[in-house]
Every structure is written in C-alpha cells, then in structure tokens.
Amino acid sequence: MMQVITANRLDDGRVVYLDQDNCWQDNIAGARRSTKEQGEALLLAVTRDTVVDPYLIDVAEIGNNQPNRYREHIRATGPSIDPGTWQED
Numbered sequence: 001m002m003q004v005i006t007a008n009r010l011d012d013g014r015v016v017y018l019d020q021d022n023c024w025q026d027n028i029a030g031a032r033r034s035t036k037e038q039g040e041a042l043l044l045a046v047t048r049d050t051v052v053d054p055y056l057i058d059v060a061e062i063g064n065n066q067p068n069r070y071r072e073h074i075r076a077t078g079p080s081i082d083p084g085t086w087q088e089d
Helices: 036-045 072-078
Strands: 002-009 015-018 051-060
Touching: 002 036, 036 051
Parallel strands: none
Antiparallel strands: 002 015, 002 051
C-alpha cells in the first residue's frame, strides 16, 4: 500500500502534504509517495517547525494520490457540499 504524509500548517491551519523535496505543499497530487516502511522512517525525520501533527495516509496504488479514506478525501479536496447551495433562515 502506498502512503503520503499530511499535516496542518501552523500559521493558517491549511492541510499540507510532504513533496519529493521534503517541502510542504497544498496539493496532494504532488505529494511524495512511499511504502509504509519508508513513510514511517520519513515521518520520524520530517521537519515539524512549520506544521503540526504530521501523519501517514493511505492512497491509491496508481494515479495522483487519491486518498483511500473519505475523511482524507475531504481534507484534500474541500467541503463535501457546495457552500453556494446553502440557504439562510
């Protein structure tokens, strides 16, 4: 199973992903893919000065890092409904 590292940025709380250059970025498509063992080692070495609570998530074996869990899909793509359709009372 392939995994990527995600966290939240300290200054604004945005969801970020670790890329190939060990930098944090907003787009999961560019996240660094690793096996579970590689990911666990990388997680121990990751810089935590700009993020909080980094952790590994499972992603699809092929494609552009599609998360396997719905919670992570929402974190990667945004709200599950269109805020433009909300009605105020």
